[in-house]
Every structure is written in C-alpha cells, then in structure tokens.
Amino acid sequence: MPSTGIDVEARIAGLGLTLGQAPRPVASYVPAVRVGTLLFISGQIPFREGRLIAQGAVPTDVSIESAKEAAAQCALNVLAAARDALAGDLNRIRRVVRLGVFVCSAPGFTDQPAVANGASDLLVRVFGDTGRHARAAVGSVALPLGATVEVEALFEVAPD
Amino acid sequence: MPSTGIDVEARIAGLGLTLGQAPRPVASYVPAVRVGTLLFISGQIPFREGRLIAQGAVPTDVSIESAKEAAAQCALNVLAAARDALAGDLNRIRRVVRLGVFVCSAPGFTDQPAVANGASDLLVRVFGDTGRHARAAVGSVALPLGATVEVEALFEVAPD
C-alpha cells in the first residue's frame, strides 16, 4: 500500500505527465543516496528526452513561464531518480521534505519563487498534502550546462 | 522543561527581540517540515511587520551592517516558523544543526560571513552553546522579492 495512500505512478500518468529515464549524472556522483528513512536526490537540471528544455538566465534568455515549466521537468527528473533508488516503487515515499531550487537569474530578477513553483506545484499535484515541502529558492549566476534551473530534493521514505 | 535548559521565548524577550508572526510563504510550499527529530525550515527573507527591511546587493545597495541586521531578522523569522511547527513550544528545540545563508552580493563582495553572522550570532545569543551550528554562507546574484539575504535552517527537536 502506498505510504501516502496515493499510487504515485498512476497519479503521474493521470496528470498527463511522463517519467522518463533518470538522467545520468553529468559527473562523478550518484543520483540518490539513502540514509535511514531519508533519501537525498542530487540536483537535477531540465533534461527531457536527452536535451535541456531551457538554457540561460531569467528573464533575459528565458521567460518566467518557460523557466517554470523547466522547474517542473526538474521535479519529474527528481522523481525518476527517486524511483531508481527505490527499486521502482515511488509509493515508498512518505513525504517530500525539502527542495533546494537554484534559478539562473539576470541581476535584478527577483521572482525566483514563481519559477520554483513549477517544481513545487508539480509535487503537490502528484502527492497531495504529503507533497508539501520546505524550500529554499535562490538566484544563481550560472548553472551546469547552462541550465535555467536546478532542483535538489530530500524525501522521507518507508524503511526497508 | 526546555530541551536545552533555556526558556527560549523568555530569552528572546530578555534580549529585547520580538518574534512576529511567521511570514507566509511567497509560494506553494510550507514554512517547515518535520521528519523524525529533524525540523527543516524554509528559506526566510527579512520581513519585519510585513515589509522587507533590506533589498538589493551588498555593498552597492545595502551596507554590511544593514545586511547583518537583515540576516538577524531572517533568523527571527526562522524561529517564528519553527514555533508554529512546534505547536508554539520553541523549548522543544534541542540543537540548531545547520544554516544555509544566501547573501545578495555585488561581484567582488566577499564578506558573506560577516553578513551571515547576523543570523548566527542571534541564534547563539538565544540558545547558548546549543545554538552553535554548521553553516554554508554564499553569495547570490539575486534573491526572492529583491531580498538582501535568505536563511534556511535545520533544527534537532525533541520527539513527540
């Protein structure tokens, strides 16, 4: 039975969303590490089908709306990484605990929360109230591979 | 009995400080999430009585001293959020574990530690030795609503 009473994969499909393969790390680390009931997910950038869907700073290179969609893609990639770490069973997630959201920002851009909501809203749509999380959203001068947004995450999961 | 042997609200009042209402999140997340004995607090910006007390980059828009005061306000807002999450009882805090401090910085500004000390010093004044924490303080090109500083926190709390 799902920890949250929600079948997560069914919910994702019902929302018309698709979980692809978890992106491979672009460096020498791993996508996820579990310690006890805490599952740490590495920072994800908005890969979709092998390419970044948004590159550059908001709002000069990328609109807020496009950046928000990119943040949602990051959240999907977070879920794909979590699924791999949980032997395919996203229903073991009990709670979304924390997101760290970094938004590539032109100087003077101050609506990082609107962009980060792309990730937060997606997780609440998928998990309901157990998707509500603590969050830090900040601007960044530059992100890996020119990504517009990067999202890292912490989940509480059911013990083995 | 307080976990730290200190009555936290009394200490706050004794220092001449005021805990206001916890600021409402500016987006679709929650101010705090507890998992076991860990309490994660969302990034707080320097709201005081409904308005930001510092906006813009250090040192071009805001002096180090004003930014330090803003960081202290962020720490107060962290405590207000923690109080709400702990059913009003800050005495359940056992330890301040970690702060993440983001300082809106002009290029070449490198005294983020001095600014972040505004938050760190306040927590040590309130909690004494149990207020001493691990910390990451970094510069940010831009922060939500133009805030000069953002502080997120992790506490250890007594179990239910």
Place this chain on the structure above:
Amino acid sequence: MPSTGIDVEARIAGLGLTLGQAPRPVASYVPAVRVGTLLFISGQIPFREGRLIAQGAVPTDVSIESAKEAAAQCALNVLAAARDALAGDLNRIRRVVRLGVFVCSAPGFTDQPAVANGASDLLVRVFGDTGRHARAAVGSVALPLGATVEVEALFEVAPD
C-alpha cells in the same frame, strides 16, 4: 574496524594526500554538528597551510583545472573537520551522503560539474564506493574571502 572496511587515514596517506588542521571557521559557527548518525560539515573553502589556493571566478580569474584542485582541497578540509568532530577517527564514517558545491562563476561559465568533480573524485578515491554521494553543484557570483569554491558535506557515521 572501519565502518567501510577501509582505513581512511591510511588511504589518504597512500594517495599522497595530507590532511592539515581543520581551518577555523571564519565566523561565529562551528565546523561540524552531529545529530544521530548524521554529521553536517560547514562550508569549507580551499585553505591550504593557512592561505587560499584559489580566489576569483572561473574561468576569468582561475582555470577549470586550478578550480578543480581547489575543490579537492575543500574536500580535504571537509575531512579534517569531520576528523575533529569524530574524536580523530575517520573510520567512523559509513557513507558520504551529500555535497553542496558552490563555484564562483563568471556569467556564462557552465562547467560547474567539472570543478565539483575535484571534490567528488577525491572522496571516491578515499572511500571507494561508500564515497559516492548525492550532489548539488551551482554557480555563485561571489564567495567568502574571494574563494573560488566552497564545499559543504553530510556524512553518515557510526553511532557512539
């Protein structure tokens, strides 16, 4: 017996690396806080024998190669701080859980992963598979004391 089956100090020496004294915090916080089996290490900058080995932004002031070496030094300083927190016994480390890596970046620099690998690779060389960690690597407009890179860390450690 080491938690990981590896004698960590011997491995460090065997790699030709040197753990110096843990740098003193440049502000009012502490280098490490342990809560249960989690050990949080404060952000470390690339001090070696009392001075920073890299200052300024990549790639304008510092090359990627030099920044990568600086990240490795940050990782060594993380280990020095962990050693102090573990009463000198790095063998109590069970797992490297997470790194947060901040790279001082010129606008348009997007190879933060290459720089962060300096820290990640060092930890994998020291710990083997238990050194593999979750990671967030992002660009920062400016870092404390002009450091080129800052690395914070989370370890799982054996209980007392």
